[in-house]
Amino acid sequence: xxxxxxxxxxxxxxxxxxxxxxxxxxxxxxxxxxxxxxxxxxxxxxxxxxxxxxxxxxxxxxxxxxxxxxxxxxxxxxxxxxxxxxxxxxxxxxxxxxxxxxxxxxxxxxxxxxxxx
Amino acid sequence: xxxxxxxxxxxxxxxxxxxxxxxxxxxxxxxxxxxxxxxxxxxxxxxxxxxxxxxxxxxxxxxxxxxxxxxxxxxxxxxxxxxxxxxxxxxxxxxxxxxxxxxxxxxxxxxxxx
Numbered sequence: 001x002x003x004x005x006x007x008x009x010x011x012x013x014x015x016x017x018x019x020x021x022x023x024x025x026x027x028x029x030x031x032x033x034x035x036x037x038x039x040x041x042x043x044x045x046x047x048x049x050x051x052x053x054x055x056x057x058x059x060x061x062x063x064x065x066x067x068x069x070x071x072x073x074x075x076x077x078x079x080x081x082x083x084x085x086x087x088x089x090x091x092x093x094x095x096x097x098x099x100x101x102x103x104x105x106x107x108x109x110x111x112x113x114x115x116x117x
Numbered sequence: 118x119x120x121x122x123x124x125x126x127x128x129x130x131x132x133x134x135x136x137x138x139x140x141x142x143x144x145x146x147x148x149x150x151x152x153x154x155x156x157x158x159x160x161x162x163x164x165x166x167x168x169x170x171x172x173x174x175x176x177x178x179x180x181x182x183x184x185x186x187x188x189x190x191x192x193x194x195x196x197x198x199x200x201x202x203x204x205x206x207x208x209x210x211x212x213x214x215x216x217x218x219x220x221x222x223x224x225x226x227x228x229x230x231x
Contacts, residue, residue: 004161031217042121042208042221043162056218091162101215102169103150108162 004109006092012115013082020078021112025094032075033106034067035091036060043091049075050097082116089113119144121211123222130199131230137184138194138225140209147171148214151185151192156224157205165207168192199229 005024013019025032031050035043046065047057051072061067064082069075079086090113093106120143130136142151153165168176168185175183180200184193196203209222 033217033219040224042210042224043219045218045220048217093162095217097217103212103214103217105152105154105164105167106219107164108154110161 004092004094004107006090006109006112008112009110010113010115012117015082015084015116017082018078018080019082019114020076021090021092021114022074022076023092023094023109024074025092026096026107027073029094029096029107030072031095031097032069033093033095034075034077035093037089037091037111038087046077046090079114082114084116087114087116119146119211119213119220121209121220121222123207123209123225125225126223127226127228129228129230132199132201134199135195135197136199136227138196138207138209138227140192140194140222142190142192142209142211142222144190144211144213146213150212150214151183152210152212152219153181153183153192153194154208154210154221155203155205156208157202162208166194196227201229201231203227204229 033048034046037043049069064080067077089111091111093108095106149170151168156162166178180197206224210219
């Protein structure tokens with residue numbers, strides 16, 4: 001198990017272009033999360049999946065953002081018509097959710113740093 | 118609504134000293150979890166320590182311990198015998214029981230000087 005893998009590590013794109021990021025979680029983890037982290041700030045929740053179902057989306061996730069986890073394994077986060085304000089680190093994390101509702105914390109990936117020029 | 122506040126943007130101590138990072142939070146729930154995460158420069162975020170709100174005993178992980186004051190909604194992290202490898206951003210986070218979403222504070226940049 002190599003942990004949570006995110007690709008690419010860095011992405012520079014021109015304003016108005018579409019970008020897609022990929023996250024491969026720890027294989028036995030059924031929950032997958034996307035967070036956004038701007039410089040000097042804590043991560044902000046975007047969305048999460050349990051298996052292939054997207055269970056919650058933040059208001060931060062505008063209609064230009066879409067996330068999928070088609071087979072309950074890897075996930076993609078797409079940003080359409082990128083804006084300079086989208087520049088941030090996009091973090092993926094995964095966890096194994098117990099039926100008790102306990103939270104033992106996540107395993108994070110190294111993130112994808114997006115720069116919109 | 119849940120909020121997490123870290124009032125110390127930066128801290129700096131000498132190697133081998135003890136340092137305490139502060140965190141306060143607000144929630145209307147009674148069952149929740151608190152976490153401290155460490156984010157070294159250009160590296161991934163790592164879970165340092167976890168506290169269950171219904172447990173009065175403070176969590177401890179080797180050199181890391183917490184002071185959990187539920188009534189005051191305070192959750193500070195103490196690092197004993199600090200090491201150069203402890204240099205990182207430290208984030209306090211809160212999650213309600215049954216809700217896996219984490220709410221993070223703004224972070225504290227900790228520098229351990231040789």
